[in-house]
Amino acid sequence: MSSDVPAVVEGDATEIKAVPVRRPGRWLAAAVVAVLVANAVWSLATNDRLQWGIVGDFLFDGRIIDGLVKTLELTVIAMVVGVVLGVLLAVMRLSSNPLVAGASAFYIWLFRGTPLLVQILAWNFIASIYPRITLGVPFGGPEIVGGDANALITTFVAASLALALNEGAYMAEIVRAGILSVDEGQSEAAQALGMTRAQTMRRIVLPQAMRVIVPPTGNETIAMLKTTSLVSVIALPELLYAAQLIYSVNYKQIPLLIVVMIWYLLFTTILSIGQYYIERRFGRGHARELPLTPWQRLRRSLTIQRGRPALPLAQRNTGGGFGA
Amino acid sequence: MSDQHTTAPATDGPMVLAEGVRKRFGLVEVLKGITLEVGRGEVVCLLGPSGSGKSTFLRCINHLERINGGRLAVDGQLVGYREQGGKLHELREKEVVRRRAEIGMVFQRFNLFPHRTALENIAEAPVLVRGLPRREASTRAQALLDRVGLGDRGDAYPAQLSGGQQQRVAIARALAMEPKLMLFDEPTSALDPELVGDVLDVMRDLARDGMTMVVVTHEIGFAREVADTVVFMDDGVVVESGPPAAVLDAPQHERTKAFLSKVL
Ligand SMILES: Nc1ncnc2c1ncn2[C@@H]1O[C@H](COP(=O)(O)OP(=O)(O)OP(=O)(O)O)[C@@H](O)[C@H]1O
Ligand SMILES: [Mg+2]
Numbered sequence: 001m002s003s004d005v006p007a008v009v010e011g012d013a014t015e016i017k018a019v020p021v022r023r024p025g026r027w028l029a030a031a032v033v034a035v036l037v038a039n040a041v042w043s044l045a046t047n048d049r050l051q052w053g054i055v056g057d058f059l060f061d062g063r064i065i066d067g068l069v070k071t072l073e074l075t076v077i078a079m080v081v082g083v084v085l086g087v088l089l090a091v092m093r094l095s096s097n098p099l100v101a102g103a104s105a106f107y108i109w110l111f112r113g114t115p116l117l118v119q120i121l122a123w124n125f126i127a128s129i130y131p132r133i134t135l136g137v138p139f140g141g142p143e144i145v146g147g148d149a150n151a152l153i154t155t156f157v158a159a160s161l162a163l164a165l166n167e168g169a170y171m172a173e174i175v176r177a178g179i180l181s182v183d184e185g186q187s188e189a190a191q192a193l194g195m196t197r198a199q200t201m202r203r204i205v206l207p208q209a210m211r212v213i214v215p216p217t218g219n220e221t222i223a224m225l226k227t228t229s230l231v232s233v234i235a236l237p238e239l240l241y242a243a244q245l246i247y248s249v250n251y252k253q254i255p256l257l258i259v260v261m262i263w264y265l266l267f268t269t270i271l272s273i274g275q276y277y278i279e280r281r282f283g284r285g286h287a288r289e290l291p292l293t294p295w296q297r298l299r300r301s302l303t304i305q306r307g308r309p310a311l312p313l314a315q316r317n318t319g320g321g322f323g324a
Numbered sequence: 325m326s327d328q329h330t331t332a333p334a335t336d337g338p339m340v341l342a343e344g345v346r347k348r349f350g351l352v353e354v355l356k357g358i359t360l361e362v363g364r365g366e367v368v369c370l371l372g373p374s375g376s377g378k379s380t381f382l383r384c385i386n387h388l389e390r391i392n393g394g395r396l397a398v399d400g401q402l403v404g405y406r407e408q409g410g411k412l413h414e415l416r417e418k419e420v421v422r423r424r425a426e427i428g429m430v431f432q433r434f435n436l437f438p439h440r441t442a443l444e445n446i447a448e449a450p451v452l453v454r455g456l457p458r459r460e461a462s463t464r465a466q467a468l469l470d471r472v473g474l475g476d477r478g479d480a481y482p483a484q485l486s487g488g489q490q491q492r493v494a495i496a497r498a499l500a501m502e503p504k505l506m507l508f509d510e511p512t513s514a515l516d517p518e519l520v521g522d523v524l525d526v527m528r529d530l531a532r533d534g535m536t537m538v539v540v541t542h543e544i545g546f547a548r549e550v551a552d553t554v555v556f557m558d559d560g561v562v563v564e565s566g567p568p569a570a571v572l573d574a575p576q577h578e579r580t581k582a583f584l585s586k587v588l
Contacts, residue, residue, distance in 0.1 A: 189435035189494075192386055193449035193501060194425025196417055203452060207439050 067242025086171025178209030428498030488519030
C-alpha cells in the first residue's frame with residue numbers, strides 16, 4: 001500500500017531552501033492589531049466599575065450553576081427533538097403523497113413564520129385555551145389519560161416545547177437540503193439491488209446527506225445554546241434569568257452579565273471544537289484525504305522544525321492507497 | 325452463475341419477454357411498442373442513437389420505471405403486476421423489491437456508495453436485503469473482488485479508485501445478489517479508453533459463464549464478439565435485430581446503416 005503513495009518530502013535531499021519573500025505590510029498590520037488588543041485588555045482589566053472581583057464571586061454561584069444546567073438541558077432537549085422532528089418533516093415533505101407533503105409544508109410555514117418569542121409566550125399560556133390535556137378518542141370521545149394543563153405544562157415543558165417545535169421546522173429545511181444533495185443515482189443503485197425505499201433512505205441516502213446536514217446543525221446547536229436565553233421571558237431560571245434574579249437584588253448588572261457571557265462563550269467554544277471533529281468524520285469517503293486536525297498540524301510543524309522527516313502532508317483517509 | 329440460484333425458474337421460456345411495451349413521460353411517448361425476447365444465457369446488445377429509449381427500456385425491466393402498455397415478463401413473471409382472474413393487480417413494494425433483487429444492474433456512472441469501502445459496497449445488499457450474516461457477506465464480497473481482479477482494493481473508498489476499478493466493483497456489487505439477469509447501461513461510456521478493456525474482460529467472462537445479459541453499449545467490437553443478438557433501437561421502437569454478423573455487417577434498414585456509419 002505504501003509503495004504507490006506519492007512521495008513525501010524526505011529529509012534535506014529534496015527540501016527546497018529559499019529566502020522567503022519579505023512582507024513588511026504584514027508586520028505593520030500585526031503590530032497595529034497587537035497594540036489595539038493590548039489597549040482593550042488593559043482598559044477592561046483596570047476599569048474598577050467592571051468589578052472583576054464580583055465576577056469571580058458569582059462565576060460558580062449555586063444559582064448561576066443551576067441556571068447553566070437548565071440552559072444546557074434545554075439546548076439538548078430542543079436539539080434532539082428538533083433533529084428527530086426535522087428528519088421526519090423532511091421525509092414527509094419529499095413524500096409523493098400530497099397530503100403528507102402538505103402537512104409538513106404547513107408546519108414549517110407556521111413555525112418559521114412566527115417569532116420564537118411569541119411561540120414561547122403562547123406555549124406558556126396554552127393552559128388558558130386547553131385547561132385539560134387528554135389522550136383519547138378524537139373529536140371529544142372517551143379519554144384514556146389526561147391531566148390539568150397547568151400541572152402538565154410547567155414552565156420548563158413550555159420552554160422545551162417552544163424551542164424544540166420551532167427548531168424542528170428549521171431542521172426540516174436543513175435535512176431536506178441534505179437529502180436533495182445526494183445524487184439520484186444513489187437511490188437508483190440501492191433500489192436496483194433490491195433495497196426498499198425505507199432501507200435506501202436509512203442506509204444510503206441519509207448517511208450521505210449527513211455531510212451537508214452536519215455543519216448547519218452544528219451552527220443550529222450553537223445558536224440554540226444562546227437562544228435558550230429567550231425563555232427568561234417566562235421566568236424560567238436558566239442562565240440569563242438566574243443572573244437577572246441576582247442583580248435585581250444586588251444591582252451588579254454588568255458583573256453578572258459578564259458571568260453569563262463567560263459561560264456562554266465557554267460552551268459555544270466547546271461546541272465549535274466538537275463540530276470540527278464531527279464534520280471531519282462525516283467527510284469520510286468524499287475527499288481522498290482528510291484535513292489534519294489542529295493538533296496534528298502543530299505536531300507536524302514541530303517535527304519539521306527539528307529537521308526530522310515530516311509527516312505526510314495529510315493523514316491517509318483509509319488503509320487503501322490510490323494506485324493505478 | 326445462474327446455477328447457484330435457489331429459486332427455480334418459473335418456466336423454461338425466455339428470461340425476458342417484451343410484447344408491445346410502451347412508456348410515456350407526461351405526454352411524450354418514449355417507448356412505442358418494444359417487442360423483444362432474451363433467452364436464458366443469452367447476451368443481447370442494445371444499440372441506438374441517444375434518446376432512442378434504451379436506458380428507459382432497461383429500467384422498465386427491473387421496474388425502476390412503470391410501463392404504460394404492453395406486456396413485460398422476466399423469468400415468466402410479469403414485471404410489477406400479478407395476473408389473477410384475467411385482471412392485473414399491482415404488486416406490493418415487498419414483492420417488487422424481491423424480484424428486483426434477482427436482477428443486477430450496472431450504471432454508466434457506476435453509482436457506487438461513496439461512504440462505503442469497495443468491500444462494504446458489495447456486502448451491503450446481501451446483508452440488508454437477504455439477511456446474510458455480515459461475516460459471510462464479507463467473505464463472499466472478497467471472492468467477488470478477486471474475481472474482478474481487485475482483490476487487494478477492498479478497503480479503498482470509491483473516490484480512491486479509478487473509473488475502471490469502480491465499474492468493476494459495481495459489477496461485483498450486482499453479482500453479490502446472485503442475479504439471474506444482468507442489465508448494463510453503457511458500462512464503459514464514462515471510462516477513459518485505456519480502462520475500457522478491463523471492464524469488458526469482466527463482462528466477457530460473465531457471458532462465458534452463462535449469465536443472461538442485456539447490454540446497452542456503443543462498443544461495436546464487444547457486441548460483435550460477445551452478443552448472441554444485436555438489437556437496434558431508434559425513436560422508441562426496435563428497428564431491427566438479429567445475430568451480430570447480420571445486423572452489424574449487413575444492416576437492412578437505412579436508419580441502422582446511418583447509425584453504424586457514425587459509430588464504426
Ligand atoms: N424521467 C424522465 N422524465 C422525462 N423524460 C425522460 C425521463 N427519462 C428519460 N426521458 C426521455 O426519454 C427519452 C429516452 O431516454 P433514454 O434515456 O431512454 O434514452 P437512451 O436511448 O438511453 O439515450 P442515451 O444513449 O443518451 O443514454 C429521452 O428523450 C429522455 O429525455
Ligand atoms: Mg441511456
